[in-house]
Amino acid sequence: MSKISYGQYLEMARDVDVSDEDLLAYSVVVRGEGAFDYELRADSNKVEMSSEDEEFESAMRIGNGLARFRRQARFRKQLSSGTDLPVLVSEGDSWFQFPFLVKEVIDRLEDDYLIWSVGAAGDTAENMVFGKQRRGRTEYMKALRKQEERVRGFLFSAAGNDIIGEDPETKEPVLLDLLKDFNGNETDIEGHIDLPLLDEKLAFLRGAYETVIANIRAEPKFETLPILVHGYDYVFPFPWGDDDKRNPIYAAKNEWLGKPLDERNIRDKDQRRNILKFMIDKLYVMLEDVAGDASRTHVWLVDCRGALPSVGDWNDEIHGTSRGFKKVADRFRHVLEKAIAVQATV
Secondary structure: OOOEEHHHHHHHHHOOOOOHHHHHOOEEEEOOOOOOOOEEEEOOOOEEOOHHHHHHHHHOOOOHHHHHHHHHHHHHHHHHOOOOOOEEEEEEOOOOOOOOOOOOHHHHHOOOOEEEEOOOOOOOHHHHHHOOOOOOOOHHHHHHHHOOOOEEEEEEEOOHHHHOOEOOOOOOEOHHHHEOOOOOOOOOOHHHEOHHHHHHHHHHHHHHHHHHHHHHHOOHHHOOOOEEEEOOOOOOOOOOOOOOOOOOOOOOOOOOOHHHHHHOOOOOHHHHHHHHHHHHHHHHHHHHHHHOOHHHHOEEEEOOOOOOOOHHHEOOOOOEOHHHHHHHHHHHHHHHHHHHHHHHOO
16 A cells, blocks of 8 residues: 555545545544544554644544544535435434444444434433533534424434443443442342432433423424434443453443443353343333334334344444444334334324
């Protein structure tokens, strides 16, 4: 592979016809403080860089921002070409935007839908719903209004970082606070969970989802717009036997789940996973109640449980591989087809 100039590298980054994989071939990934603080930088072994270029490069952080720019630029280009693909708006966390390294749900849906995405890896429900620019000026409401004449559905992914992800401030696993120290009983599941705290977090999430739904429904054009939510799949805390090959370049192998379970001295493999399955099932119970009867509320719950049944389907402890996310996207695709068909009869 011959070297390219730094200017050519920047042109590649701006050119949406250049695939993420081709851009990655001339890049290196630099770990940050948190799992999604990683930076994509020009590889000096493949890109000719002057000292000024290197100084400029070190001043830039290319990750979530560049991924969003490229995705939105592709949207604009396809829209201007006269595509007849149905338009969706998405807001969410890393299951909806995983910069460059994994093809997640939105990437996998783009063959069938034109998606305006305002998601960001590592984002939390608190920030998406109650953070900056509130009172009807949230990113997702701005996006929906921008696409109001053509949007056919809204996708929302927001619970992961509040239950099994990373605290955006401390960069520590959220799970640690939800776990109790090992009590000597390897069959006890609920006894190792701070149930009042879990209920408190789920109540907060319920309020966040209800706020999003209420904000959307408050505008006449969106009264019956399909809203899709989901609750993740049953995860595999690291390590998971001798065949566990997960080794992400952006995070420790036990970044979110294994580390806090170890700190609580919960060592039994099945108990560790069953504790997490219990929490995920509780999340689904809450989401099922929020969604209600989808044919009436037009809020559709995508059940992802069992979509990634093997540890080989997972890129790390809480994210699927690109191939694994294709299985998850198939579940979204099935629900989307039904939701859009029902909405068309209203």
